[in-house]
Amino acid sequence: MASVLLQHSEAKVVFVDAALLDTAREALRLMSEAGARPPTVVLIEEVLDEPAVPADHHQYHEYEALLSSSASPDLAIRWPADENEPIALNYTSGTTSRPKGVVYSHRGAYLNSLASVLLNDMTALPVYLWTVPMFHCNGWCLVWGVAAQGGTNVCLRKVTSAAIFDSVARHGVTHMGGAPTVLSMIVNATAEERRPLPGGRPVTVMTGGAPPPPAVLFRMEELGFLVIHSYGLTETYGPATVCTWKPEWDALPAAERAAIKSRQGLHHLGLEVDVKDPATMRGVPADGRTMGEVMFRGNTVMRGYLKDAAATAEAMAGGWLRSGYLAVRHGDGYVKILDRSKDIIISGGENISTIEVEAALFAHPAVAEAAVVGRPDEYWGETPCAFVTLKDGGSVGAEEVMAFCRSPLPRYMAVRTVVFVDELPKTATGKVQKFTLREKAKAMGSISRSKL
């Protein structure tokens, strides 16, 4: 993938952490084979836990040496002539198809960086733990936002629950972010891995990138984290909606608070959000029932995909960015996502939100993570098939899991197949690759037939 992105972006320079040099070498080799001009490599050798300098390091520029050798007054900052000039190219996660290159402008990035500071309740001098990849929408625009607030960046070589708790305690982390998989890691940490939060203050965590299950939000709160839920796309510079918290919700029972927080919420500063009928482009009524597609327009919507005018025109048809997500709008205006249109299960003519089924599965005490896809069924069309990972020491059978989520869900949403796996397939940004699971479910064949 690295060589594909380097070729597509025509990158001229690539900065490589010495620990990832093998990946870079392989990408450069593939580029040479394809006849493409490889970029100049700048190696970052200062790797605290792996002091070994690679044998071929003399082939590359070294970051610190390059910085000190180029402290020349001629190297003035080149300001953009126009605020709409590109500042960055960010690739989508490739959850549904090949990653697309999204072009960010100075204006959009500036606006969303400042908006992200506000969204994260970030006062001056935050200590930010990078559990969001910096390559994902420029760290949801916080690579700039943390700098704007004079913050300290704490980086992890590998995101594990022990490393998270250690860093939080050691560096006095005030803020962090992460996809729900990172939250799952935190709530499933063992007693030995856990550390008390510094000074007993809550750590503010922004989550997004995939739907956060209410059970996980609930457990995060129990551990003392303050979770802010945001939803967005690479095409919206990351965060685009936020589930703005109202004080009157504080008094509700914890499970209800978590269910409210799992809604995607209201538009974030800088853009408009609507749930529209994609055929008529009319907004759906705020009744919590009528489904439409989530769409965005405004300052922090991308200008387009690099070298893909056709995909840009399709994504922006009608003047709004189409998210490909089905959602409803509640009476208070808050948007609640039901599913990606590609993921929704249609069973006996009923739409089943895989997100809702997953939320029921996550509530089981032995379940670490769950992902639901449609399994072909010659009678119903499709039925929900759950891929489940268990917590360390967790033990439960398929029948028990199915029985557990029967009561909170209507009958037609019942899980008919449970497959226990060691790990769920994920993208580099921590999203479950449902297309891989769908292929597995398809290979299992019809459940109705197997029960005849």
Ligand SMILES: Nc1ncnc2c1ncn2[C@@H]1O[C@H](COP(=O)(O)OP(=O)(O)OP(=O)(O)O)[C@@H](O)[C@H]1O
């Ligand atoms: N809070 C959230 N709740 C539910 N889903 C979310 C949330 N935040 C982000 N997402 C999901 O992440 C998607 C945006 O992620 P990203 O731009 O990285 O690319 P992708 O859609 O995962 O991949 P690709 O476009 O390459 O298939 C959204 O369309 C949505 O599916």
